[in-house]
Amino acid sequence: GAVVSQHPSRVICKSGTSVKIECRSLDFQATTMFWYRQFPKQSLMLMATSNEGSKATYEQGVEKDKFLINHASLTLSTLTVTSAHPEDSSFYICSAPAGGPDTGELFFGEGSRLTVL
Amino acid sequence: DAKTTQPPSMDCAEGRAANLPCNHSTISGNEYVYWYRQIHSQGPQYIIHGLKNNETNEMASLIITEDRKSSTLILPHATLRDTAVYYCIVSRKGSARQLTFGSGTQLTVLP
Numbered sequence: 001g002a003v004v005s006q007h008p009s010r011v012i013c014k015s016g017t018s019v020k021i022e023c024r025s026l027d028f029q030a031t032t033m034f035w036y037r038q039f040p041k042q043s044l045m046l047m048a049t050s051n052e053g054s055k056a057t058y059e060q061g062v063e064k065d066k067f068l069i070n071h072a073s074l075t076l077s078t079l080t081v082t083s084a085h086p087e088d089s090s091f092y093i094c095s096a097p098a099g100g101p102d103t104g105e106l107f108f109g110e111g112s113r114l115t116v117l
Numbered sequence: 118d119a120k121t122t123q124p125p126s127m128d129c130a131e132g133r134a135a136n137l138p139c140n141h142s143t144i145s146g147n148e149y150v151y152w153y154r155q156i157h158s159q160g161p162q163y164i165i166h167g168l169k170n171n172e173t174n175e176m177a178s179l180i181i182t183e184d185r186k187s188s189t190l191i192l193p194h195a196t197l198r199d200t201a202v203y204y205c206i207v208s209r210k211g212s213a214r215q216l217t218f219g220s221g222t223q224l225t226v227l228p
Contacts, residue, residue, distance in 0.1 A: 006160075036218075043204075044161065044218040093160045104151050104208050104216060108160030 003027055004096050006109030013084055014117055021079045021112045023050075023094030029074035030096035034106065035067075038091040050077040050094075084116040121205045126223040129199075135192040137222050139205030142186040149210050150181060152190045154201040155221070161204065164190065168210075195226045 003026040013019050023033055033050040048069055049057040056069035066088075068080040081088055091113050095106040122140040129135040141150065152164040165172055165179045167188070172179045178191040192199055204221040 004160075043220055044155075046217075091158070095160070104149060104166060104206075104210050105163050106153075106161075106216065107163065111158070111160045113158070 004030075004094065004107045004109040006092075006094055006112050008112060009110055010113045010115075012115045012117065015085050016083055018080055018082045019084055019114060021081075021092055021094075021114075023077045023079070023096075023109050025075045025096050025098075025107075028096075028098050030077075030098075031074060033071060033077040033094055033096045035069065035077075035079050036093045036095065038093060038111075044093060052077075081114065084114070086116045089114055089116045121207055121219055123203070123205050123219065123222045125220065126225070128225050128227055129192075129195045131197060131226050131228050132194055135195040135199065135224055135226070137190040137192075137203050137205075137224060138187065139190070140187045141205070141207045144185050144207050145209075147209055148207045150179065150185075150188050151206045151208060151216065152177070152179065153204045153206065153218075154199075154224075155204070156198075156201040161218075164203075195224075197226050197228060200224060200226045 005024045007022045031052045035047045036044040037047050038044045046059050047062045050069045050071040052071045058064045071077040091111050093111040095108040098107045149166050149168050151166040153161040155161040165177050167179045167181055181188045202221040202223050204218050206216050208216050
């Protein structure tokens with residue numbers, strides 16, 4: 001099956017620093033990728049839609065200047081949490097529709113757990 | 118997209134069938150039923166989806182009632198590795214962005 005890989009799986013950083021999370025589609029091209037955030041004991045919340053070659057689309061309430069998304073190629077999207085604070089500590093998960101944008105079958109990465117001290 | 122209702126938790130004995138229900142009484146004609154699961158501290162995994170016919174794949178079976186207001190995900194022979202949160206989602210095909218994850222059902226497979 002389609003594989004989506006995230007890196008790093010875990011990251012601990014100091015408050016005020018920036019953290020970059022990579023999401024790669026390993027065996028297929030993804031013009032669209034989705035970034036989710038999941039707090040402990042809660043469900044996944046869509047943060048933004050990453051579009052190859054154009055600006056990302058952010059969900060309401062998500063600060064685009066804080067969560068920078070770059071979709072530089074058909075296999076790579078990055079999420080940069082800028083000036084991270086403890087409240088940004090969360091499980092960040094990316095996904096991509098392996099069958100193209102006209103599908104609800106998403107393949108998810110392993111997730112990246114961010115802890116901001 | 119239509120909302121779904123799932124029981125918060127269920128237990129199942131290892132080796133037995135796990136039947137996970139989902140109510141989606143406000144589903145529209147062009148909306149599909151998707152099932153995903155999330156094992157603890159991992160990304161979700163796609164399981165199966167359907168429109169109105171029953172579907173089966175190597176992981177599970179999906180039974181959708183004739184009025185499409187509810188569905189059941191069946192894991193025919195549950196194993197300990199099937200312990201996870203199972204999400205039932207209703208969405209128009211072609212709108213992956215609109216997949217909204219609810220609280221799901223925590224399935225615990227007991228030895």
